[in-house]
Amino acid sequence: MSEWVDACAVDDVEEEDLIRFDHDGKTFAIYRSPDDDFFATDGICTHEHALLADGLVMDYIIECPKHNGRFDYRTGEAKGAPVCVNLKTYPVKVEDGRVFIDVA
Amino acid sequence: MAKRDYSLIGPNASRAVETGLASAEWYHTDISRKEMKALMKRSDGPAIRDTIVWLGGMAAFAGAAAWLWPSLWSIPFFLAYGVLYGSAGDSRWHECGHGTAFKTRWMNDAVYQIASFTMMRNPVTWRWSHARHHTDTIIVGRDPEIVVMRPPDLLRLALNFFGILDVWHAVIDMARNAAGIISAEEKTFVPEQEQPKAIFVARIWVAIYAATAAAAVYTGSILPFLLIGGPRLYGAWHHVMTGLLQHGGLAEDVTDHRLNSRTVHMNPVSRFIYWNMNYHVEHHMFPMVPYHALPKLHEMIKHDLPAPNTSILDGYREMFPAFLRQLRYEDYFIKRELPPTAKPYRAEFHDVAPQAAE
Numbered sequence: 001m002s003e004w005v006d007a008c009a010v011d012d013v014e015e016e017d018l019i020r021f022d023h024d025g026k027t028f029a030i031y032r033s034p035d036d037d038f039f040a041t042d043g044i045c046t047h048e049h050a051l052l053a054d055g056l057v058m059d060y061i062i063e064c065p066k067h068n069g070r071f072d073y074r075t076g077e078a079k080g081a082p083v084c085v086n087l088k089t090y091p092v093k094v095e096d097g098r099v100f101i102d103v104a
Numbered sequence: 105m106a107k108r109d110y111s112l113i114g115p116n117a118s119r120a121v122e123t124g125l126a127s128a129e130w131y132h133t134d135i136s137r138k139e140m141k142a143l144m145k146r147s148d149g150p151a152i153r154d155t156i157v158w159l160g161g162m163a164a165f166a167g168a169a170a171w172l173w174p175s176l177w178s179i180p181f182f183l184a185y186g187v188l189y190g191s192a193g194d195s196r197w198h199e200c201g202h203g204t205a206f207k208t209r210w211m212n213d214a215v216y217q218i219a220s221f222t223m224m225r226n227p228v229t230w231r232w233s234h235a236r237h238h239t240d241t242i243i244v245g246r247d248p249e250i251v252v253m254r255p256p257d258l259l260r261l262a263l264n265f266f267g268i269l270d271v272w273h274a275v276i277d278m279a280r281n282a283a284g285i286i287s288a289e290e291k292t293f294v295p296e297q298e299q300p301k302a303i304f305v306a307r308i309w310v311a312i313y314a315a316t317a318a319a320a321v322y323t324g325s326i327l328p329f330l331l332i333g334g335p336r337l338y339g340a341w342h343h344v345m346t347g348l349l350q351h352g353g354l355a356e357d358v359t360d361h362r363l364n365s366r367t368v369h370m371n372p373v374s375r376f377i378y379w380n381m382n383y384h385v386e387h388h389m390f391p392m393v394p395y396h397a398l399p400k401l402h403e404m405i406k407h408d409l410p411a412p413n414t415s416i417l418d419g420y421r422e423m424f425p426a427f428l429r430q431l432r433y434e435d436y437f438i439k440r441e442l443p444p445t446a447k448p449y450r451a452e453f454h455d456v457a458p459q460a461a462e
Contacts, residue, residue, distance in 0.1 A: 017141070047235075048127055048239055049127060054140075055392070056141070056144045056145075056146075056392055058146065058207075063203070063392065065390075065391075065392050066238065066239070066391070067235045067238060067239070067391070068202050068203045068204065068391065068392065070203070081228070081231050081232065081298060082231065082232060082235040084295055084297060084298070
């Protein structure tokens, strides 16, 4: 069952960047792609504890700030060492200038 | 007092986990997201330029050395080739391992493979070992890349200026991996699914060195080994000279890179060979920043860091007496002064280390 949560305003996220969003004790990452699409993943790297919101977005890749592990934030796919475990992704919708993610 | 145990599978490894030193939160100088994004921005230009100079220089020096061989006039060309092979290879291995040198991924990967070969570091094993070095920098029992263990083994350090022990261990590691064996220590930081890749690379390298040996036997000359493998010995001195300064004589078991890493101003030639890793506090604090942006990062955060050493010689004047003192007082380390503009060292970051300092 869906549980849509209002995460941020569209303008809170710069193009080709991300922000951190905390909800119910959990950390998420909200991305805005170069094509102006929004995506959401878990906010902590699957390799070691590091906030992806401090990382670097390049096209559709998020690079972790701690060990430069790379994920495709559209699918959560780990793109190689030192990350081996995929990131969990969450459905996103944009309504009235707000970004919602389904945290269910 | 019991001698320190640096083993990754010994009692200090579990102690680091129990005390929270392993995978801890580290101190970072405040810097805005906007500024950090600008610093982290990737580009291919600087690394393509430097790689053309690096590989082009190697080809030119190797060609001249081989042409002049066995005349003594070949020696300066071998020495120059050796430093590019056995020292500049270290910084290329490092920076491309982080994936920050180039914007284009395959370029990072290609230079990483070349540099891993010249430095005799298995590209799979050492990628994971370096990740651990960044997670647990100079944490005893956790960091597999602590170069100077206490008390310092000065003979070992001296031999490594010519790569002697490093190459000996590298050959053993390569032979063991090629035989399909991953050591117990390697298993602590290389995930199981990555281990076959380490074995595969080791087997390719054994084939390359076997071909080099065959060429040496066939030609009745050591020239093939002076060009392949040998430069890891006679050209290693520069990367050891600069590498010792990274953490030598500084604190162990702390979680503030200002206490365990050293920034040293250097001449432009050394900075080219070393790819700006003389900005070592900055690199450890923000490993996402490419080598070419480190001078800018240094200018932005130097108010919060200990003053850099002014030269390689100045660094050694600080570090070497500390090594000598650690021979008698193993707990001694250099605690570097912070400028008045810096946030003070926080006891909670390093109060688990029962060490003496001045």
